[in-house]
Amino acid sequence: MDKPLPNIEHLLRRAGFGVSPADKERFPAGVPYRQAVDWLVSYPGSTDVDASIGTPGFMGITASGGFAPNTNIAHARQRWLFRMVHSPAPLLERLTLLWHHHFATGYNKVAAAFGSAADGARLMDAKPSEDPARQMGQIDMLRRGAFGSFRSLLLNIAQDPAMLIWLDGISNVKAKPQENFARELMELFTIGVGEFAETDVYAAARVFTGWNLARGSGASPLYRFQYNASQHDTDAKDFSFEVTPSGRHVRASNRIPARDANSGMQDGIDLLTTLANHPLTARRLARRFWTWFVSETEPAPDSFVDAVAGVYLDNQTSIRATLRAVLTSPEFTDTNRPFQRYAWPVEFVVRSLREIGWTGFSANDALTPLTSMGQTLYEPPDVSGWDLGLAWFTTGGMLARLNFASQLATNQRVAIRDAARPWSSSPNSLVDFCYDRLSLPPVTLDNQISLVNYALAGGAWTGSDAQLLTKAPGMIHIVSGSAEYQLV
Amino acid sequence: MKFTRREFVAGGVKAFTIGFAAPAFLSDIALASGATSRSLVVLYLSGGNDALSTAIPYMDPFYYSRRPTIAIPATNVLQIGTDSSGKPIGLHPRLTGLQTIFNDGRLALIQRTGYQNSSRSHFQGTDIWSTANPANSAGAGWLGRYLDALPPPVDPLAGWSTLRDLPHAMLADHTSVAAIPSVSGYTISSPNSASAEQARSRDGVAALASHVPPERPHVSYVNGSVQAVLATLDRVATVGTYQPSVAYGGDGLSQGLKAVAGAMVRGIGTKVFWVQIGGFDTHAAQGTNPATGAYSGLMATLNSALTAFYTDLRNQGLLDSTLILQFSEFGRRIGENGSAGTDHGAAAIMMAMGGLVRGGLYGTAPSLNPAGNGGGTLENGGNDVTYETDFRSVYAQVIDNWLGANSLGILGGNFRSPLVNFI
Numbered sequence: 001m002d003k004p005l006p007n008i009e010h011l012l013r014r015a016g017f018g019v020s021p022a023d024k025e026r027f028p029a030g031v032p033y034r035q036a037v038d039w040l041v042s043y044p045g046s047t048d049v050d051a052s053i054g055t056p057g058f059m060g061i062t063a064s065g066g067f068a069p070n071t072n073i074a075h076a077r078q079r080w081l082f083r084m085v086h087s088p089a090p091l092l093e094r095l096t097l098l099w100h101h102h103f104a105t106g107y108n109k110v111a112a113a114f115g116s117a118a119d120g121a122r123l124m125d126a127k128p129s130e131d132p133a134r135q136m137g138q139i140d141m142l143r144r145g146a147f148g149s150f151r152s153l154l155l156n157i158a159q160d161p162a163m164l165i166w167l168d169g170i171s172n173v174k175a176k177p178q179e180n181f182a183r184e185l186m187e188l189f190t191i192g193v194g195e196f197a198e199t200d201v202y203a204a205a206r207v208f209t210g211w212n213l214a215r216g217s218g219a220s221p222l223y224r225f226q227y228n229a230s231q232h233d234t235d236a237k238d239f240s241f242e243v244t245p246s247g248r249h250v251r252a253s254n255r256i257p258a259r260d261a262n263s264g265m266q267d268g269i270d271l272l273t274t275l276a277n278h279p280l281t282a283r284r285l286a287r288r289f290w291t292w293f294v295s296e297t298e299p300a301p302d303s304f305v306d307a308v309a310g311v312y313l314d315n316q317t318s319i320r321a322t323l324r325a326v327l328t329s330p331e332f333t334d335t336n337r338p339f340q341r342y343a344w345p346v347e348f349v350v351r352s353l354r355e356i357g358w359t360g361f362s363a364n365d366a367l368t369p370l371t372s373m374g375q376t377l378y379e380p381p382d383v384s385g386w387d388l389g390l391a392w393f394t395t396g397g398m399l400a401r402l403n404f405a406s407q408l409a410t411n412q413r414v415a416i417r418d419a420a421r422p423w424s425s426s427p428n429s430l431v432d433f434c435y436d437r438l439s440l441p442p443v444t445l446d447n448q449i450s451l452v453n454y455a456l457a458g459g460a461w462t463g464s465d466a467q468l469l470t471k472a473p474g475m476i477h478i479v480s481g482s483a484e485y486q487l488v
Numbered sequence: 489m490k491f492t493r494r495e496f497v498a499g500g501v502k503a504f505t506i507g508f509a510a511p512a513f514l515s516d517i518a519l520a521s522g523a524t525s526r527s528l529v530v531l532y533l534s535g536g537n538d539a540l541s542t543a544i545p546y547m548d549p550f551y552y553s554r555r556p557t558i559a560i561p562a563t564n565v566l567q568i569g570t571d572s573s574g575k576p577i578g579l580h581p582r583l584t585g586l587q588t589i590f591n592d593g594r595l596a597l598i599q600r601t602g603y604q605n606s607s608r609s610h611f612q613g614t615d616i617w618s619t620a621n622p623a624n625s626a627g628a629g630w631l632g633r634y635l636d637a638l639p640p641p642v643d644p645l646a647g648w649s650t651l652r653d654l655p656h657a658m659l660a661d662h663t664s665v666a667a668i669p670s671v672s673g674y675t676i677s678s679p680n681s682a683s684a685e686q687a688r689s690r691d692g693v694a695a696l697a698s699h700v701p702p703e704r705p706h707v708s709y710v711n712g713s714v715q716a717v718l719a720t721l722d723r724v725a726t727v728g729t730y731q732p733s734v735a736y737g738g739d740g741l742s743q744g745l746k747a748v749a750g751a752m753v754r755g756i757g758t759k760v761f762w763v764q765i766g767g768f769d770t771h772a773a774q775g776t777n778p779a780t781g782a783y784s785g786l787m788a789t790l791n792s793a794l795t796a797f798y799t800d801l802r803n804q805g806l807l808d809s810t811l812i813l814q815f816s817e818f819g820r821r822i823g824e825n826g827s828a829g830t831d832h833g834a835a836a837i838m839m840a841m842g843g844l845v846r847g848g849l850y851g852t853a854p855s856l857n858p859a860g861n862g863g864g865t866l867e868n869g870g871n872d873v874t875y876e877t878d879f880r881s882v883y884a885q886v887i888d889n890w891l892g893a894n895s896l897g898i899l900g901g902n903f904r905s906p907l908v909n910f911i
Contacts, residue, residue, distance in 0.1 A: 175826050
């Protein structure tokens with residue numbers, strides 16, 4: 001099998017989840033880089049792989065009492081991992097995960113609000129076509145809008161039932177404005193900390209008075225955003241920055257005018273539009289894209305931020321256009337870039353599954369390890385999302401990665417032995433097998449020596465099936481648990 | 489025995505690695521550091537604890553008028569006396585064990601701690617309390633800087649976070665700090681069940697991790713983590729067999745403190761522990777009064793966890809070598825909001841507990857009359873409590889008088905204050 005070009009493997013590791021056997025067929029040597037970017041950013045077909053859940057040849061799921069991913073959060077976690085492993089264009093799932101991090105909402109508080117675990121799961125990620133009340137979960141909403149305009153995403157998140165619960169918009173009323181959403185909207189979702197005044201928080205809280213939640217009736221009630229005109233503060237609101245209801249500077253005003261209660265919902269739309277189109281938001285998102293796709297440890301250079309923020313503003317906050325600019329930027333495609341970004345736990349796990357194998361593995365068995373690595377889907381630590389980069393590599397987090405590598409190698413041990421047979425001639429050949437199987441940089445001499453020593457520990461090399469059954473999974477464990485494999 | 493310590497600053501990554509020697513040697517370091525030496529346990533109440541519901545100025549009429557739903561009736565508070573400004577203070581009704589410890593003179597409450605222009609952001613606030621630097625809250629934390637200042641080589645178990653994450657306060661420039669959320673889960677596995685082959689796997693992992701190429705700082709950083717794992721596994725396993733002298737609760741804080749007690753009893757050499765309890769961001773339905781209320785539950789957990797820990801340490805004869813220091817990123821707004829909760833505020837409360845603590849009430853309670861900003865104890869139009877004691881003065885007291893280090897260097901300034909001489 002021809003291997004994809006190195007820059008396409010780099011793209012697949014960073015904008016997908018590693019290089020699966022299907023990816024190798026899809027992008028044989030000779031496929032140009034731009035074509036792979038198009039595939040990921042503008043995939044023309046459906047990426048819905050849910051119909052394959054529970055069918056042979058795909059990763060397994062474990063569900064006692066029936067698989068119910070719309071109402072059971074552990075099942076939802078399995079479904080999401082399944083989509084990541086099997087999506088033909090996995091950037092959509094990766095991007096959805098990034099928006100989950102950006103608008104970080106936690107299942108537990110959502111489920112507790114109405115005392116229903118099932119409704120908590122529905123509000124997090126119900127697929128409307130499978131829900132009795134056509135409930136759309138927050139993550140499903142983010143998935144649908146992942147490539148669209150950031151302004152739409154922001155308008156939708158402000159009206160999302162899980163978010164209304166998570167940041168207490170549910171109780172934001174005229175007499176006592178709720179500041180929780182107002183603050184995080186500016187601090188985390190848009191312009192960033194230090195770019196607004198405390199008085200802006202108070203004003204924004206008043207803007208969203210009456211942006212509440214309605215709950216339907218029945219066993220699976222529909223939760224939906226509801227604007228309560230009688231609970232809206234109709235007075236004018238003043239900000240420290242210019243308010244631009246059309247998204248563009250027209251005439252300088254820092255005020256959202258007084259409006260009657262019935263048209264008062266426009267206040268929030270004006271503010272969200274202003275913030276989505278704010279140059280500081282453009283620059284902040286450019287820096288976030290830098291962190292998510294290029295490097296967590298180096299600051300984004302001005303050239304990158306200027307270029308990406310410019311594309312964002314010139315394209316009506318289009319995420320697709322912005323992302324294309326990121327993935328084709330000279331910084332992203334720099335040949336010195338590969339293997340210098342720290343993989344998130346979910347990236348590491350999904351990449352391992354795609355590159356080592358999934359047959360006979362249940363997604364359920366990845367859930368506890370992911371939590372031990374510090375990343376539980378639908379349960380970010382707080383509204384600022386996960387701590388990225390070096391922060392993943394605590395002793396506990398690193399041990400969990402080593403142990404997941406062992407768990408998967410154990411699970412795949414026979415398949416690994418079979419795949420390694422053509423490489424059984426020598427310990428060096430077995431090392432080559434591991435590095436071919438996992439999309440890694442060329443093996444260093446130091447690692448080569450260490451791995452050969454491992455292969456020879458316990459007896460001379462014969463390449464027998466018995467020896468291969470011990471040493472091939474053993475070496476896959478060591479290599480996929482190594483520092484090199486934690487980097488993408 | 490060769491011990492090397494290298495630092496790399498390349499490509500913006502600051503990575504360090506230690507070429508670890510045999511675990512036996514590390515145990516020697518731990519012993520040399522003194523198994524009976526002092527430990528600091530830092531307790532973080534995450535989310536912004538409502539100080540006015542922890543230590544209650546229950547005779548202030550404005551406490552009741554501004555908190556019509558969530559104020560705790562004077563008859564229910566646990567009275568602990570009067571502070572130096574003459575304000576009577578009561579503990580939350582669920583803090584019965586802490587009241588006993590207070591009456592024993594082993595609990596200090598430091599009221600109105602904070603800093604100028606207190607951040608109302610969880611994240612910036614936490615960063616500021618973590619770095620002890622309101623002007624620039626990036627970089628190593630105050631505990632990380634303390635660990636960095638210890639004479640090398642520093643044992644990777646010198647600092648131990650009981651969370652999965654490393655809290656910002658423990659982030660160090662040159663020292664590896666352990667994050668071990670579960671002692672029982674802290675073992676390494678292998679795809680092969682034969683014990684000889686398991687040992688070979690571990691050797692293989694160790695061999696790859698021993699390579700710390702200076703030109704590849706990202707790889708070196710991760711390998712430093714793997715080395716720290718391998719160097720701590722066996723000692724942490726000894727903590728797993730610890731049988732405490734009291735029953736700990738099943739909640740995360742209690743279990744964290746149980747591990748801390750085990751580590752102290754086993755003498756594995758940790759100097760700074762981190763424990764944490766979340767849920768203090770009580771914007772809605774704060775529930776200070778009903779037994780099933782959210783805040784009541786938090787106080788009950790805090791009380792049972794700390795009381796069990798305190799009693800266990802006393803039984804083990806370790807109380808005099810332990811200091812527990814509690815903080816939160818900010819206090820909350822004085823007036824309750826429309827959701828029977830409180831929004832982000834300013835000054836907070838800190839607690840210090842231990843066998844050598846000079847217990848009592850430090851600092852003064854605010855005057856909650858918004859007119860005239862409560863005689864200077866309030867800010868933000870009388871809506872928030874303003875700080876009286878710089879939180880760095882509390883840190884300085886701990887660094888200088890407990891850890892035996894120098895606060896001037898670690899805090900980057902002189903924050904020593906004779907008013908918070910609780911240790």
